[in-house]
Amino acid sequence: MINVFFASTHSDWAEFGGALRSAFAAAGLDVNLTRDIDPALVDYIVYAPTGWLKDFTPFTRLKGVQSLWAGVEKIVGNETLQVPLARMVDSGLREGMVEYCVGHVLRYHLGMDRDVLRQNANWEVHVPPLARDRSVVILGLGALGTAVAQALSALNFSVTGWSRTQKEIDGVRCLAGDVGLEEALRAGEIVVLLLPQTSETDNVLNEERLAVLPRGACILNPGRGPLIDDDALLAALEDGHIAHATLDVFRVEPLPGDHPYWAHPHVTVTPHIASDTRPDSAARLVADNIRRSEAGKAMLHTVDRSLGY
Ligand code: NDP
Ligand code: OXD
Secondary structure (H helix, E strand, O other): OOEEEOOOOHHHHHHHHHHHHHHHOOOOOOOEEEEEOOOOOOOOEEOOOOOOOOOOOOOOOOOEEEEOOOOOOOOOOOOOOOOEEEOOOOHHHHHHHHHHHHHHHHHHHHHHHHHOOOOOOOOOOOOOOOHHHEEEEEEEHHHHHHHHHHHHHHOOOOEEEEEOOOOOOOOOEEEEEEHHHHHHOOOEEEEEEOOOOOOOOOOEEEEHHHHOOOEEEEEEOOOOOHEHHHHHHHHHHHHEEEEEEEOOOOOOOOHHHHHHHHHOOOEOOOOOOOOOOOHHHHHHHHHHHHHHHHOOOOOEEEEEOOOOO
């Protein structure tokens, strides 16, 4: 019997419990999935940062932790955790992120806000350029950024992607490193941030880098709040250098009611809903990772602690 401790919220338990049980059974695993157990008996933890677990020391026979979230910034530096940590790479999470990003990129590209808001009996004609003449930059070409880049490229957008290590993706101009970032930003009429939150990515869009973007650029951030210097973004919005920002993630969540982003005419706030882990597909990864670990294989999508993602 393998003891799996579910360390997340009540509502996650209601959402994921059944799917996990089915996936364990389908994988032929004899699992006791529980929220109530002596920590010393736990083999694996299914974890979400919204739960209460901070100290892993009592879990003395722990073999691995599976995050339900893709972003692991809240757990990756936890020194009480000494076993492999796998992050969530889920087809549902990926599809949701592609839909969110394609939707908002098309909104910017087609100037939908202008048309939606301008129902004033004025026959104003604005013909948008074709997607092939619109440059979109994706910062981060991992599980999510690559899928978004491919989806936008399939719609004919001129897509540039940037990552730490050099990539090759059909239909996407791939750049890497500091020089690559500047070159990518120079092309960024629409910029999508899909980087993890690490010490290296903190304020990646700062005052200097925002200034490199073409005047009138639009920003879409479903990555993490600290990727952007908020004061620098507000200043760039104020002087029109940045035309609009759609922000899904923030340094403090929920975003406080008095934050200037809420009332800003050129900011759209979405409440960290760009995409969500979907129970059925995610549960299959959890089961697969436990099966692999029990067979002496490495879990998939383990985090590199030294890189922080
Ligand atoms: P991955 O780990 O698969 O990809 C991360 C990408 O960022 C990689 O391409 C990586 O480069 C690149 N990167 C990391 N550090 C640097 C750096 N210093 N310089 C340049 N590139 C860097 O993550 P995912 O694609 O799965 O997820 C990305 C993020 O999206 C998550 O960390 C999370 O914060 C966010 N997210 C938000 C959600 C929402 O609802 N708002 C939902 C899910 C995720 P390389 O490939 O070279 O390693
Ligand atoms: C995630 C998220 O990281 O929902 O999975 O933000």
